[in-house]
Every structure is written in structure tokens, then in C-alpha cells.
Amino acid sequence: xxxxxxxxxxxxxxxxxxxxxxxxxxxxxxxxxxxxxxxxxxxxxxxxxxxxxxxxxxxxxxxxxxxxxxxxxxxxxxxxxxxxxxxxxxxxxxxxxxxxxxxxxxxxxxxxxxxxxxxxxxxxxxxxxxxxxxxxxxxxxxxxxxxxxxxxxxxxxxxxxxxxxxxxxxxxxxxxxxxxxxxxxxxxxxxxxxxxxxxxxxxxxxxxxxxxxxxxxxxxxxxxxxxxxxxxxxxxx
Ligand SMILES: *Cc1c(COP(=O)(O)O)cnc(C)c1O
Numbered sequence: 001x002x003x004x005x006x007x008x009x010x011x012x013x014x015x016x017x018x019x020x021x022x023x024x025x026x027x028x029x030x031x032x033x034x035x036x037x038x039x040x041x042x043x044x045x046x047x048x049x050x051x052x053x054x055x056x057x058x059x060x061x062x063x064x065x066x067x068x069x070x071x072x073x074x075x076x077x078x079x080x081x082x083x084x085x086x087x088x089x090x091x092x093x094x095x096x097x098x099x100x101x102x103x104x105x106x107x108x109x110x111x112x113x114x115x116x117x118x119x120x121x122x123x124x125x126x127x128x129x130x131x132x133x134x135x136x137x138x139x140x141x142x143x144x145x146x147x148x149x150x151x152x153x154x155x156x157x158x159x160x161x162x163x164x165x166x167x168x169x170x171x172x173x174x175x176x177x178x179x180x181x182x183x184x185x186x187x188x189x190x191x192x193x194x195x196x197x198x199x200x201x202x203x204x205x206x207x208x209x210x211x212x213x214x215x216x217x218x219x220x221x222x223x224x225x226x227x228x229x230x231x232x233x234x235x236x237x
Contacts, residue, residue: 045069102143
């Protein structure tokens with residue numbers, strides 16, 4: 001049952017870790033069931049599907065929507081008006097486009113930089129070096145606020161590889177931290193007393209961990225986990 005899963009997860013996750021329910025490919029009724037169990041943050045990965053669900057669920061005013069899929073710049077108007085966070089900003093080009101859209105529409109968009117942390121070739125996102133270059137460029141984006149980082153580990157059962165991937169995201173967090181107050185639109189990172197990773201008492205939002213690997217992500221310092229199939233069951237594509 002969806003409601004049971006939500007309640008279980010909320011009990012299991014430390015209070016400093018936000019649960020993002022990934023509702024992509026699941027019907028509106030499933031979202032309502034999760035909502036009734038207290039869930040408020042949902043994530044979608046396709047612009048059209050997001051827009052449709054936002055409209056269908058307009059009565060549930062306190063739902064917060066995250067976007068987690070690849071976002072093409074010609075689809076911004078289907079996404080940016082509705083979301084509280086775009087977790088999947090995977091290129092400078094997209095960052096610039098969101099900033100420009102914001103200047104035309106008077107909206108400052110909170111975003112996460114999606115980072116390439118796995119060894120898989122196909123995964124999109126910023127590398128450590130690209131984030132470093134962005135920070136060094138001291139460019140400003142007045143309509144974008146960089147709240148933190150998102151990443152996906154390799155699809156593997158090998159815990160060592162998953163840990164190595166998540167560690168890469170934490171290393172990029174340290175990079176952001178080093179540039180706090182110096183560079184692009186970085187808010188001061190939140191203190192998260194529940195995070196026990198050595199030497200890190202301040203983290204930007206670290207969105208890592210999915211149905212299969214979230215316990216490791218939480219142990220390593222995730223502030224947000226994105227969980228789909230564990231809550232809603234297998235997706236019907
Ligand atoms: C689909 C998706 C998830 C959720 O995956 P599950 O394995 O179903 O929990 C998390 N993050 C991103 C970016 C996704 O696209």
C-alpha cells in the first residue's frame with residue numbers, strides 16, 4: 001500500500017532528510033493516496049506529464065513539485081511556473097535558459113546542479129571540473145538560486161561503487177562550500193546536525209539515493225532522497 005510505505009519511510013528517515021516521492025508514470029490517484037498519508041513533495045520527469053498532473057491536482061495547494069528529468073530549453077514554460085525545485089540542471093546552457101526565462105517572467109528558480117557521478121557513459125550532468133569552472137567564472141544568474149546537488153549512482157548491487165559515486169557528490173559539495181560567499185548565487189549551506197559524515201557539518205542540498213540505494217545515501221549525508229518504485233510499485237511505461 002502506498003500510504004503504508006510513506007508512513008514507514010517517514011519513520012525511517014532522519015528528520016533532516018526530505019522525502020521526495022517520484023510519481024512519474026503513476027496516476028493521479030496514486031499521488032492522492034500518498035498525499036493523504038502526509039506526503040507533500042512529488043517529483044516528475046517529463047514536462048507534459050508534470051503539467052497535466054499539476055492541473056489535475058490544483059486543489060491540493062500545498063503539494064510541492066520537483067522536476068527531475070532532462071529538461072529541454074523549449075519546454076521551460078511547461079515546467080518552471082509549477083515547480084519549487086528543478087533538481088536536474090545538467091548544463092550551463094540550461095542554467096542560462098532558466099535564468100533568462102526567469103528574467104522574462106519575474107521568477108527566481110531554485111535549482112540543483114545534476115552531477116555526473118557514476119561511471120555510466122549515458123548519464124548527463126556536470127563533472128567536478130565543470131562545477132569548478134562555473135564557480136571560478138564568477139558568473140551571476142540573478143534568476144536562479146543554486147541550492148545544491150543531485151546525482152545518481154551506478155545501477156549496481158556493488159555497495160563500494162555506490163559509495164564511491166555518492167562520495168563524488170560530497171566532494172562537489174565541498175567545492176561549493178569553498179566558494180560560498182565568493183561565487184554564483186550560492187546561499188549559505190544549511191547546518192544539518194543529523195549528518196555524521198566526518199568533517200562535514202554543513203551541506204548544500206544533497207539529493208542522492210533512490211529506491212535501491214537510499215539507505216546508503218542517507219548514511220553518507222543525503223538531505224533529500226528521491227524514491228519512486230518503493231512507494232508506488234513498478235512503473236507502467
Ligand atoms: C525515476 C527516478 C527516481 C526514482 O527511481 P526509483 O528507483 O523508482 O526510486 C529518482 N531519481 C531520478 C532522477 C529518476 O529519474
